[in-house]
Amino acid sequence: MKILVIFIPLIGAATGWLIITFSLMTLFWPATPRRIPYTNLGIQGLLPQKQATLAVGIGEMIEIQLRSAVTAESGMAPEILNSLTGTVVEAVRERLDKRIPSLVPKGIKQKIIDIVEENIRKEIPVVIETVAENFRNRQSCGIDLCRWVEDKIRRYDLSELEARISHSREIILLKAGAALIGFLSGIVQLLVVWLAQA
Numbered sequence: 060m061k062i063l064v065i066f067i068p069l070i071g072a073a074t075g076w077l078i079i080t081f082s083l084m085t086l087f088w089p090a091t092p093r094r095i096p097y098t099n100l101g102i103q104g105l106l107p108q109k110q111a112t113l114a115v116g117i118g119e120m121i122e123i124q125l126r127s128a129v130t131a132e133s134g135m136a137p138e139i140l141n142s143l144t145g146t147v148v149e150a151v152r153e154r155l156d157k158r159i160p161s162l163v164p165k166g167i168k169q170k171i172i173d174i175v176e177e178n179i180r181k182e183i184p185v186v187i188e189t190v191a192e193n194f195r196n197r198q199s200c201g202i203d204l205c206r207w208v209e210d211k212i213r214r215y216d217l218s219e220l221e222a223r224i225s226h227s228r229e230i231i232l233l234k235a236g237a238a239l240i241g242f243l244s245g246i247v248q249l250l251v252v253w254l255a256q257a
Contacts (some may be wrong), residue, residue, distance in 0.1 A: 069242070070245060071241035071244045072238040075189070075237035086105050105215075110213060117208060117212060118206065119149055121147055144184060147179065151176065167224055174220055175212075178211070233253065
């Protein structure tokens with residue numbers, strides 16, 4: 060019996076770790092809607108379910124930001140380009156922060172925002188320069204910027220995002236912290252039982 064008591068903190072640690080792992084899994088899995096047998100209910104991972112909505116919202120917001128900023132400037136010096144990219148990135152960060160459901164842990168939400176920001180910083184300078192040049196020359200913009208951004212986000216491989224988040228330092232620490240809390244909870248339970256029997 061005493062040997063079995065030792066397993067209580069270990070079970071608590073395993074439970075804490077599993078809760079975080081399962082929560083992370085529900086963000087991405089299943090990637091496509093699945094029906095729950097014998098019910099009319101379906102399930103789908105939170106991010107695959109919201110990917111299209113996020114794509115539309117971010118696309119519209121980027122287009123508005125770019126059009127207003129580009130038409131106001133007569134040239135696109137590197138400082139202005141960097142400033143404009145920073146403005147777009149900040150607006151996207153705010154939009155994602157509001158749109159990603161509060162169920163998503165802060166560490167995971169931050170990692171998602173960081174990955175989107177990294178992609179925007181990589182791709183947007185070329186697009187900004189093209190749009191600015193067209194606006195300065197009074198040409199119609201050959202790109203539907205909103206649609207372009209939407210397509211990029213819609214086609215972004217969520218399995219890559221999942222891999223990057225799952226192996227991130229923050230998630231590893233989060234799982235370890237949950238396991239530690241579960242372990243300490245098990246020890247507290249043992250102490251309560253011990254005190255009750257004394």
